[in-house]
Amino acid sequence: MNQTAQELLRDVERQLEPKSDENRLVPSISDGRAPRAVLAALACEQHRIITSDWRSFLYLAARSPHPSAGGFFTTLAQGEVLALEALSGFAEACGVGGRALEDYAPRAGCQAYPSYLAWLALNAEPSDVVLAVVANFRAWGNYCRTVSKALREHYGFGDSGCAFFDFFAAPAPDLERQALAVIQSAIDAGRGTARAFEYGRLLQRYELMFWNTLAEPS
Structure with a gap:
């Protein structure tokens, strides 16, 4: 018997959940050990990532054959616009902005x-991408929640400086409902989900x- 969309998503989330020791940077930000130069690099890398992800979404x-999937990716693209606006406050708090963001030389490992x-x-079944992307939300949201707390406690950042991480740390139940609808539709139609994991x-x-x-070290 086929899993429901929610069962499939939770199963994929459990299988993909990173181990506590796999991320080496977030713990060092969490206790205030990460240099401010690393935070500045994070801001610059995210500037490149957001503008790329916006186009990808x-x-x-546009490629999605069904309006529900198209609506999900459109919502994500709109979220990237809001995230880019919020990122400016983090970049400013880190002492970078304007030409510094544009002239920054990105690292290959960050842009993978x-x-x-x-x-x-370009290549994947959109419903598979929905499942793959939403399964990653929990880990990314947890990282952002930890970083946001640390920026206030250890680095003296205000609300503007933390807004980018606050944005992604906040629960997004409506977005998950959209995703589940797309995944369930794919399951019912026997389409997609095979490559999602x-x-x-x-x-x-x-x-x-x-x-x-x-x-x-850079």
Whole structure:
């Protein structure tokens, strides 16, 4: 008997959940050990990632054969616009902005995630990408929640400086409902979901690569 969309999502989340010792940067931010220069690099890398992911989500929306999937990716693209606005406060608090963001030389390990998402946008069944992306939300949200708390406690950042991480740390039940509707429709139609675990696994590894690349000396 087929799993329901919610059962499938929870199963994928459990299988993909990163181990507590796999992310080397977030714990050092959590206790205030990470240098401010690393936070500045994080802001610059995210600036590149957000603008890339925005285009990827719009392309996935255009490729989606069903309005529900298109609506999900359109919502994600709109979220990237809001995230980019919030990122400016974090970048300013880190002492970077304007030309510094544009002139920053990105690290390959940090840009692997958006590069793979762009590949998915071109090649993957959209409903598989829905499952892979939403399965990664829990880990990303937990990281953002930890970083937001640490920025206030150890680095003296105010609400503007933390807004980017607050945005992603907040629960998004409506977005998950959208995703579950897309996944359930794919299950009912016998379409997609076969490659979703592979896609989600790689997205999760590339996200860890992002954090751990920043944890290494530049």
